[in-house]
Amino acid sequence: MEDLKPTPPNSSPLTPIGFLERAATVYGDCPSIVYNTTTYTWSQTHLRCLRVASSIQSLGIKKGHVVSVLAPNIPAMYELHFAALMSGAILNNINLRLDPRTVSILLRHSESKLVFVDQLSQSLIHEALSLFPPGIPIPRLILIADDTDEASSSPSSSSSPAVEFVCSYEDLVERGDPGFEWIRPTSEWDPAILNYTSGTTSSPKGVVHCQRGLFLITVDSLIDWAVPKQPVYLWTLPMFHANGWSFPWGMAAVGGTNICLRKFDATIIYRLIRAHNVTHMCGAPVVLNMLSNSPDNEPLKNPVNILTAGAPPPAAVLHRTESLGFVVSHGYGLTETAGLVVSCAWKREWNRLPASERARLKARQGVRLAGMTRIDVLDPNTGKSVKRDGSTLGEIVLRGGCVMLGYLKDPAGTAKCMKDGWFFTGDVAVMHPDGYLEIKDRSKDVIISGGENLSSVEVESVLYMHPAINEAAVVARPDDFWGETPCAFVSLKERIRGNKPSEKEIMEFCREKLPHYMVPKTVVFKEELPKTSTGKIQKFILRETAKSMGSAGTRRSRI
Numbered sequence: 001m002e003d004l005k006p007t008p009p010n011s012s013p014l015t016p017i018g019f020l021e022r023a024a025t026v027y028g029d030c031p032s033i034v035y036n037t038t039t040y041t042w043s044q045t046h047l048r049c050l051r052v053a054s055s056i057q058s059l060g061i062k063k064g065h066v067v068s069v070l071a072p073n074i075p076a077m078y079e080l081h082f083a084a085l086m087s088g089a090i091l092n093n094i095n096l097r098l099d100p101r102t103v104s105i106l107l108r109h110s111e112s113k114l115v116f117v118d119q120l121s122q123s124l125i126h127e128a129l130s131l132f133p134p135g136i137p138i139p140r141l142i143l144i145a146d147d148t149d150e151a152s153s154s155p156s157s158s159s160s161p162a163v164e165f166v167c168s169y170e171d172l173v174e175r176g177d178p179g180f181e182w183i184r185p186t187s188e189w190d191p192a193i194l195n196y197t198s199g200t201t202s203s204p205k206g207v208v209h210c211q212r213g214l215f216l217i218t219v220d221s222l223i224d225w226a227v228p229k230q231p232v233y234l235w236t237l238p239m240f241h242a243n244g245w246s247f248p249w250g251m252a253a254v255g256g257t258n259i260c261l262r263k264f265d266a267t268i269i270y271r272l273i274r275a276h277n278v279t280h281m282c283g284a285p286v287v288l289n290m291l292s293n294s295p296d297n298e299p300l301k302n303p304v305n306i307l308t309a310g311a312p313p314p315a316a317v318l319h320r321t322e323s324l325g326f327v328v329s330h331g332y333g334l335t336e337t338a339g340l341v342v343s344c345a346w347k348r349e350w351n352r353l354p355a356s357e358r359a360r361l362k363a364r365q366g367v368r369l370a371g372m373t374r375i376d377v378l379d380p381n382t383g384k385s386v387k388r389d390g391s392t393l394g395e396i397v398l399r400g401g402c403v404m405l406g407y408l409k410d411p412a413g414t415a416k417c418m419k420d421g422w423f424f425t426g427d428v429a430v431m432h433p434d435g436y437l438e439i440k441d442r443s444k445d446v447i448i449s450g451g452e453n454l455s456s457v458e459v460e461s462v463l464y465m466h467p468a469i470n471e472a473a474v475v476a477r478p479d480d481f482w483g484e485t486p487c488a489f490v491s492l493k494e495r496i497r498g499n500k501p502s503e504k505e506i507m508e509f510c511r512e513k514l515p516h517y518m519v520p521k522t523v524v525f526k527e528e529l530p531k532t533s534t535g536k537i538q539k540f541i542l543r544e545t546a547k548s549m550g551s552a553g554t555r556r557s558r559i
Ligand SMILES: Nc1ncnc2c1ncn2[C@@H]1O[C@H](COP(=O)(O)OP(=O)(O)OP(=O)(O)O)[C@@H](O)[C@H]1O
Pocket: 197, 198, 199, 200, 201, 202, 203, 204, 205, 308, 309, 310, 311, 312, 313, 330, 331, 332, 333, 334, 335, 336, 365, 425, 426, 427, 439, 442, 534, 536
């Protein structure tokens, strides 16, 4: 059989772009995108993307050039996930809640040639470009105009500075060629996406993914979440965050309806779920917390599948969300893996367990998706797999086709996390006897108290059980005696604000449920906890605050 080799009929480069052509054939007359009063069908979306792709090319964008987008979850943002790649360009989504300085750094780092700018982000791009040093080429700008009520009623829409745009996005659609022969990858390893990480632990890093990786993560995610044909998908997860965990391409593969929205809160989400009979949505645990604590919450008429990832979901939040009729699935991934690569694969027999036990099991991150090659939790000292005992800590390592090509212009950073055949995640976890892993912390967040490693996630999960607590984060506070002690930052639920529990009461609550060394020795009440735009609590900011508080000064007997 050695003479049988790959040949053109069996080795076309994998790419997720082909899903769109197929959707236009199979689901041509069915809705692809719904945004306020606008609805497109899959054949319209296909043609619009071809037109935009041809226009991008006619603006001088060549294969491998970076094209950036600064927009919320609106139709143009969705279309550019296809159109930019169809023009041969590399798509770079920029988080629109970043400050101008960071946006400016990212645009220079990526050497972006063209930036699509939502009309409400004009000030941001204006300021970002004004920070370009002289002599550095400035990217050209395309305006994504939006005349919907939501966009035009925003205060910032009227006060935008004059920014020079080449033309509008709709001009590109209009003047583009619907018969454009889109640029197919010559190799499935061709770079396709440049995403910057959230910057939860450090400055954002530029993650590059190839066409093959995107194809694999898209197909794998659809299988793992058991997404049926023609779901109704509500865009509550920002597409600028790791390409919405691959679901822009996934929805084309299954002919789903994308319900786009510019901004969201619990009221809008509940309204859209009812109006469109939403079947699927994604969100970080912060979204689940918001939905389950909202005064608008009421049990859903039909179950809605919600996929959560991005931060550890406390069991108490999972429990509250499911009791409203959401069917929660829990996954884990990183910008570096283009989406979710581990999930808490649910077993039918677990349905018979009490709700709180189900939530506890579901809070575990789980097992590899079918398309991943291997995952493991390695002892940092020996490099060997940790014991499957649910308590020995190690680092999660991954291997599979959707792991990034590497960090842009950062060979040292790439080599640091991609070595010995593994991608090292920097996440600390245990392996349970049943082969499911559970994250205990990020390596930078582990608290070391009296030589004992202490999982901030475990302490947080207990704090979330407290009826008055809305959100909680636990970080290390320096301590002269113990080295570090746990310091809890909490925000309280709106409705109990008059009746605030004391620091001591919260510590007592934890003491009933945790070993003494894990009980927070300090509790700080805050109106709101600092978060990244993707809803992750910025522990490095809290850590700085805890540090500035000085030694907790605990005495031995208190621990
Ligand atoms: N289900 C989950 N449970 C716990 N943590 C999760 C889960 N899913 C993702 N995470 C956390 O999110 C991280 C990946 O997030 P992302 O790629 O958005 O950037 P970031 O790591 O937050 O930013 P930066 O690398 O710049 O600090 C993981 O490494 C992990 O710490």
